[in-house]
Amino acid sequence: MNTLVRIQVICEDEEKGRKALKQAFDVFRKIDHLTNRFPEGELATSSPGDVLNINGSAGLKPVKVSVDTVRIIQRSQYYARLTGGAFDITIGPIMDNWGFGKGIQYVPADEEISRALSLVDYRKVEADPGKGTVFLPEPGMSLDLGGVAKGYAMDEAVKALREAGMKHALINAGGCVYALGTRPDGEPWRVGIQDPRSNGDIVAILSLKDSAAVTSGDYQRYFEQEGVRYHHIIDPSTGKQARDLIQTTVVAESATDADILSTALFVLGPRRGMSFVEDLPGTGAVLIGPDKLVSVTAGLIDQLTFTGNGGYQIVG
Ligand code: AMP
Numbered sequence: 001m002n003t004l005v006r007i008q009v010i011c012e013d014e015e016k017g018r019k020a021l022k023q024a025f026d027v028f029r030k031i032d033h034l035t036n037r038f039p040e041g042e043l044a045t046s047s048p049g050d051v052l053n054i055n056g057s058a059g060l061k062p063v064k065v066s067v068d069t070v071r072i073i074q075r076s077q078y079y080a081r082l083t084g085g086a087f088d089i090t091i092g093p094i095m096d097n098w099g100f101g102k103g104i105q106y107v108p109a110d111e112e113i114s115r116a117l118s119l120v121d122y123r124k125v126e127a128d129p130g131k132g133t134v135f136l137p138e139p140g141m142s143l144d145l146g147g148v149a150k151g152y153a154m155d156e157a158v159k160a161l162r163e164a165g166m167k168h169a170l171i172n173a174g175g176c177v178y179a180l181g182t183r184p185d186g187e188p189w190r191v192g193i194q195d196p197r198s199n200g201d202i203v204a205i206l207s208l209k210d211s212a213a214v215t216s217g218d219y220q221r222y223f224e225q226e227g228v229r230y231h232h233i234i235d236p237s238t239g240k241q242a243r244d245l246i247q248t249t250v251v252a253e254s255a256t257d258a259d260i261l262s263t264a265l266f267v268l269g270p271r272r273g274m275s276f277v278e279d280l281p282g283t284g285a286v287l288i289g290p291d292k293l294v295s296v297t298a299g300l301i302d303q304l305t306f307t308g309n310g311g312y313q314i315v316g
């Protein structure tokens with residue numbers, strides 16, 4: 001998943017804790033293997049995972065996949081429909097265009113983008129949960145689960161920790177955080193929301209308990225050309241960078257949902273994003289625009305403490 005995964009568990013039985021940690025890390029490895037488009041190191045030498053198989057069989061035949069892969073795809077498709085395609089896991093050809101994942105990073109010509117865009121359409125994905133198969137009907141189509149895989153892995157890792165009897169844990173996987181239970185002193189976990197324009201600084205502190213907070217940003221993966229930042233979150237309606245926000249954080253009980261939504265809201269932008277997420281029960285969001293204006297959903301205000309750093313201004 002191209003990121004550092006840090007898992008902290010607090011428990012009295014050290015051996016039990018170590019075992020739980022190992023199981024949780026194994027979950028991340030398993031989901032990484034299933035979903036990775038460009039395996040490196042250990043993953044490259046093992047048998048190909050589901051996404052590699054699905055993409056390799058585009059236009060040819062349905063591929064038998066694991067239950068996890070079907071679940072990830074179904075949840076993604078659910079939100080793809082809800083967001084009118086702002087979230088679209090068939091974004092693969094466009095990501096390749098911009099050189100995210102593999103290859104050289106450069107600004108593609110408009111013709112390249114429109115050619116790739118003709119292959120991007122979540123409605124074409126044929127997922128059959130009964131048979132456990134997935135099919136991309138056109139050659140050249142490819143799935144990119146980069147906007148959801150971490151969150152799903154997180155939920156499964158949390159499940160593993162709970163099954164192993166863990167009551168207090170904090171997982172952090174590159175912008176994706178899950179607070180299991182409370183801190184050992186009974187207080188909620190406190191998690192910083194990063195300043196999108198100042199590495200290491202914090203815009204706000206979030207109190208979290210049994211929920212996920214997932215952040216998407218234009219600084220997580222990008223390249224610069226002629227002074228312009230080209231980042232990795234693409235508006236599927238244009239094939240180009242979504243530019244109405246620079247950072248989104250979504251809080252929800254499900255890390256899968258929060259991960260999908262952080263990416264989706266980034267694409268929707270502040271206006272459409274806020275009206276969409278305000279209607280989703282159990283879901284909060286903090287959206288930061290290029291003008292340093294911060295929008296917060298009403299239900300989340302009580303869980304947030306703004307630091308006042310960086311000149312951010314809260315609206316609404
Ligand atoms: P995240 O960091 O969770 O916002 O995910 C960003 C990643 O999701 C990118 O690196 C791509 O792999 C993928 N992605 C980019 N744009 C989209 C989109 N509009 N819908 C779904 N996935 C996307």
Ligand code: MG
Nearest residue numbers: 147259260263
């Ligand atoms: Mg995401």
